[in-house]
Amino acid sequence: MILDPLQDPRVVIPEPALRRLPWYLAYVSLLRQKGVEYVSSTQISRDLSVDSSQIAKDLSFLNIKGKTRIGYEVASLEQVLQNFLGFRLSHNALIVGVGSLGGALIQDSGLEQFGLNIVAGFDVNPQIIGRTICGIPVFDVKELELRRRQFAAEIGIITVPVQAAQEVADKFVAAGVKALWNFTPFRIKVDEEQIVVQNTSIYAHLAVMYNRLNLSKIRSHFSGEGDVQ
């Protein structure tokens, strides 16, 4: 039985497990840098506060086996995780909306380490079109289809104001991208059988944080504890 989903389309790792794998990767990369050779799921569990049976289950989707009483070889686990997560491949991406967030993503060298290669930006603002940011050219959004083919880009990143999100999504799909990374809080509609959509709304995370912060204040008020500040 082949357990690598790149080889066997029937094995689909559940998204919560998939989202935990980058934690393990960040952790084992640190261990390797410190010269640690082996790590057990018990140790990972202690350091990351994730249940150890959960860890074993998550890692069972990978093509790696731990040794009894020694655990996983750190360097191999790092490599297997990087491969599995697609961080060692280079994925060409286009970004529409070179405002503050879009410009920031172009400048974020971290993305390249994780296999995302932003090759071009697009905007409607004549003051931005024609410029380059960190060596990345900014084109008129009218050239999207042409440039998509030229760069063989599969991923479209959406960092436009919310009212333009759907239009840009439609343009990306028409231009032939296969995945959309949507940073707006707008729920874009595309044929999700054909196009992968990943929503990353950092503002939604802010809302969750504010809400919990308020609850914790209320709780400490009710329990009679003093508030700091």
Added chain:
Amino acid sequence: MILDPLQDPRVVIPEPALRRLPWYLAYVSLLRQKGVEYVSSTQISRDLSVDSSQIAKDLSFLNIKGKTRIGYEVASLEQVLQNFLGFRLSHNALIVGVGSLGGALIQDSGLEQFGLNIVAGFDVNPQIIGRTICGIPVFDVKELELRRRQFAAEIGIITVPVQAAQEVADKFVAAGVKALWNFTPFRIKVDEEQIVVQNTSIYAHLAVMYNRLNLSKIRSHFSGEGDVQ
């Protein structure tokens, strides 16, 4: 019965519902800009592809009622959502790690619209310390506690390399912040009874996107469809 969690600590909105509220907010803000006065949950449902009973349930956590056969008043719903989500308050935040992502967040004017006021940056790099980015001063991380008090900041943002994440989290907690927004893929450990932790690892979202993209390629291969590009 008071249904506003700011007033009643017993009513806690589940996180998945909380995360959907910003979608509704983005959507009703667009409607208001277009001059639409009323919207029904059926219409929201159609436009956002969220089940309408789900929408009614999510909105039941808010202090607003729709009118039969007319729906919700758009302007009121927008205001109630903004208030509930904390986007109309100003939350002072400090950011440690003024590299590419940290610098980008400081420059992202979008955050301010959502109530996040980054008042100061901190770094260990002498070439960055003492500079200002978009009017925001960058201090030595040694001054964290002093500046935290000075700015009455409640939120600490972590945008350092993964190996420094835990140390910075500990420093923020010692300095007195009540919430941590962690952009590293490292699982920081703090007393979550006392400190709110929000993890936003955009690289984990990349992994999910790559994985689904691969699966969709395999599926179209197996179903005999041609691959674009």
